[in-house]
Amino acid sequence: MHHLPLKLAALLASAAAVSCQNYAQLAKQLSNTAQIYQPGTAAFNAAVLRWSNYSTPVANVVVVPGTENDVVQTVKFANQHSLPFLATNGVHGSITTLGKMTRGIEIHMSQLNSIVVAQDGSTATIGGGVMSKNLTDALWAVGKQTVTGTCECVGYMGPGLGGGHGWLQGRHGLVSDQYVSLNVVLANGSLITVNEHSELFWAMKGAGHNFGIVTSVTSQIYDIQHPNYAMETLIFSGSKVEAVYALANQQWLTNGATMPVDLINWSYWYFDPTTDAEKPVIAMYLIQEGVNKVDAAHTNPFLKLGPISTESVSGTYRDLAAWTGISLSDTPCQKTGNANPRFPIYLKSYNPIAQGLVYELFREATTAANSPFGHALFMFEGYSQQGVKAIGQDATAFAYREDNLLVAPLLTYAPNGPATDAIASALGNTIRQILFQGSGETSLNTYVNYAYGDETPAAWYGSDQWRQNRLSALKEDFDPAGQFSFYAPIRS
Ligand SMILES: Cc1cc2nc3c(=O)[nH]c(=O)nc-3n(C[C@H](O)[C@H](O)[C@H](O)COP(=O)(O)OP(=O)(O)OC[C@H]3O[C@@H](n4cnc5c(N)ncnc54)[C@H](O)[C@@H]3O)c2cc1C
Known part of the structure; x- marks a missing residue:
């Protein structure tokens, strides 16, 4: 049996005792609705469980403030004891920099929910x-x-x-x-x-x-003003990748064309062997506000490309999350234990050739025997932009109002040690680099909230020097x- 040297064991025991006493002192300063969860309890374990199980923050204690003043007291307490702290809420943050928190207090915001x-x-x-x-x-x-x-x-x-x-x-x-x-x-x-x-x-x-x-x-x-929405889903074979994105460009993104204010186009790539046993499909979503069926002017050009299948749905604004697979009961809302890194890039339009190249990498990653990335998802988000562009480019710290598309592979995989992590990082960065080169841009623009974590502050917050300053x-x-x-x- 392995014994700790007596002196070290005594020291550790006393450190733990001091810290428990300290948290009891903190508890006295908090409202009676605040909670403090200690490690080893079910409440603690539930609070620290995250959506992405890779490079996660580590806390020694979770404080759940019941009031605004509880947050003040907790931060002051952390400062008095030189403890790091981090606010959490939906626990969907997945950037690897979170892993730099190796101890301290998680301030779980869930009770401040009015x-x-x-x-x-x-x-x-x-x-x-x-x-x-x-x-x-x-x-x-x-x-x-x-x-x-x-x-x-x-x-x-x-x-x-x-x-x-x-x-x-x-x-x-x-x-x-x-x-x-x-x-x-x-x-x-x-x-x-x-x-x-x-x-x-x-x-x-x-x-x-x-x-x-x-x-x-x-x-x-x-x-x-527009409670009702309709969505058309068109599933394309991956062999149409260049044609599909050339058409998206032509419809909404190039030669002065813009996405109409009442239209949103998302697409996903994923491997669904029941539809195509060999390669990932392209699911195009045309989402239109204020109608019960998406206008033929939007769907017809895509129908002419010959989708494998199409489906129309109609309902209200509140159905959109379920239609696009991100409602509370869908997989992206579950804590599966998987690592969920994304490698985002903002684009102004698609480069169909680059789309073809990254499709090939994605196909290999999702279909190769024993690949850890069989359930990966490639996301292309094309929102209408009028409200975003109506606000000055310099008006806020968000730097990317001029871009039109938020693109990101989500390389979901079961954690299996640093070798698999490194493969995910290399693959994600290769895919992103191809899209970047294809964009002709001079700086990598990424969405900080989808970021992998190895990007630079210039990529998260804009490369203009004045922004950094x-x-x-x-x-x-x-x-x-x-x-x-x-x-x-x-x-x-
Ligand atoms: C399935 C999925 C769908 C997504 N959809 C969208 C989307 O539609 N639009 C979009 O813009 N982004 C989207 N994101 C990205 C999302 O913006 C980030 O994942 C974000 O970090 C989630 O916040 P959270 O509260 O859920 O996560 P948390 O991990 O709890 O919080 C993330 C970080 O936010 C900070 N934070 C949270 N609450 C507070 C607070 N009250 N005060 C100060 N700091 C705080 C902390 O730094 C924390 O580390 C999505 C992510 C996923 C996984």
């Missing part, structure tokens, strides 16, 4: 722990809506802090474009309100993870010790 609609109906004040679907449903019940992430199981804040893409962005802009004011606990434990008069307002809308913990946000909301200066002012540096840090 949603209050202002009397004049123009804004709602939303707790920092509200989830996307809860907000959509609560607003829908009173005839309102706002821009949220599309997936039902992500937090409302998480996407917005990095910009935030959603079904309604063509109408109203990004999730973060709706912010009117935010209550933020800074690294030193002070609580401030950030609004259009604060220098931090610009940064919270795109680089917000770097600056504080949002206890609540007041966002613009809107009357529901502005963010660095704000970081120096508001978080000089870099305590908010686990999620895509401005400075590494």
Whole structure:
């Protein structure tokens, strides 16, 4: 049997005892609805379980604040004891930089989940722990809506802090474009309100993870004007990859064409042997607002390419997540234990030749015998952009309003040691590099909220030097010790 040297064992025991006493002291400073979960408990295990099981943050304790002041007290406590801390909510963050947290306090925001609609109906004040679907449903019940992430199981804040893409962005802009004011606990434990008069307002809308913990946000909301939606799904053989994306370009992306404000085009690639036993299929989704059937003007050109199958559905805004496979009951909302790295790139249009090249790599990865990536998914998100482009390119820390497509392979795999991790990283980066070269762009533009983690701050926050300078200066002012540096840090 292996024995610890007596002195070391005594030291460890005393460290544990001190820390337990300390947490008891913290508990006294918190409201009576706050919770502290210690390791080894079911509540702790449930709170630290994440969507992507790769390079995950490690906490010694989970604090679940019951009030805004509980967040303040927890950050002050962490500072007194030199403990790192991280806010979590939907636990869908998957960037590898999160793995740099190796100890400390996870501040789980789930109890700060209130949603209050202002009397004049123009804004709602939303707790920092509200989830996307809860907000959509609560607003829908009173005839309102706002821009949220599309997936039902992500937090409302998480996407917005990095910009935030959603079904309604063509109408109203990004999730973060709706912010009117935010209550933020800074690294030193002070609580401030950030609004259009604060220098931090610009940064919270795109680089917000770097600056504080949002206890609540007041966002613009809107009357529901187009409750009904229709979607056409066209499944194509992978052999049509170049033709399909050349047509998407022609319809919406090149020679002055733009995506109509009422239309969204997503597509997925995945291997479904029941449809094609040899190679991944292309599922094209044409989603149209305010109709019960997608206009023939949008579907006919694609039908002429000869899809394997087509399907029409109609319903309301609230059906969109289920139609696109991202509702609460779908696989992307489950914690499967898989590693889920993505390798995102923003594009202005498709390069059909590059699409063909990356399709080939994806085909190999998803169909080769014993490949760990058989369930990988390649995602192409083409939202309408009018609301996003109506706001100045420099208006917020989100740097990529001029791009039109969010593209990312999601190389989901069962964790199997560093060799498989390295293969995933090499494959994802190769795919992304081909798309980058095919784009003719001079800088790699990535969505910070899909980022793998090996990109640079310039790729997450924009390569313009003034953006880097502005963010660095704000970081120096508001978080000089870099305590908010686990999620895509401005400075590494
Ligand atoms: C299936 C799926 C679908 C997605 N769909 C979309 C989409 O439609 N649109 C989109 O834009 N993005 C989308 N994303 C990406 C999403 O924006 C990020 O994964 C985001 O980090 C999720 O936030 P979370 O609260 O769920 O995760 P968490 O891991 O809990 O949070 C991520 C990070 O956000 C920060 N954070 C969270 N809450 C707070 C808070 N209250 N105050 C301060 N910091 C906070 C912390 O730094 C934390 O590490 C999707 C991701 C997945 C996996």
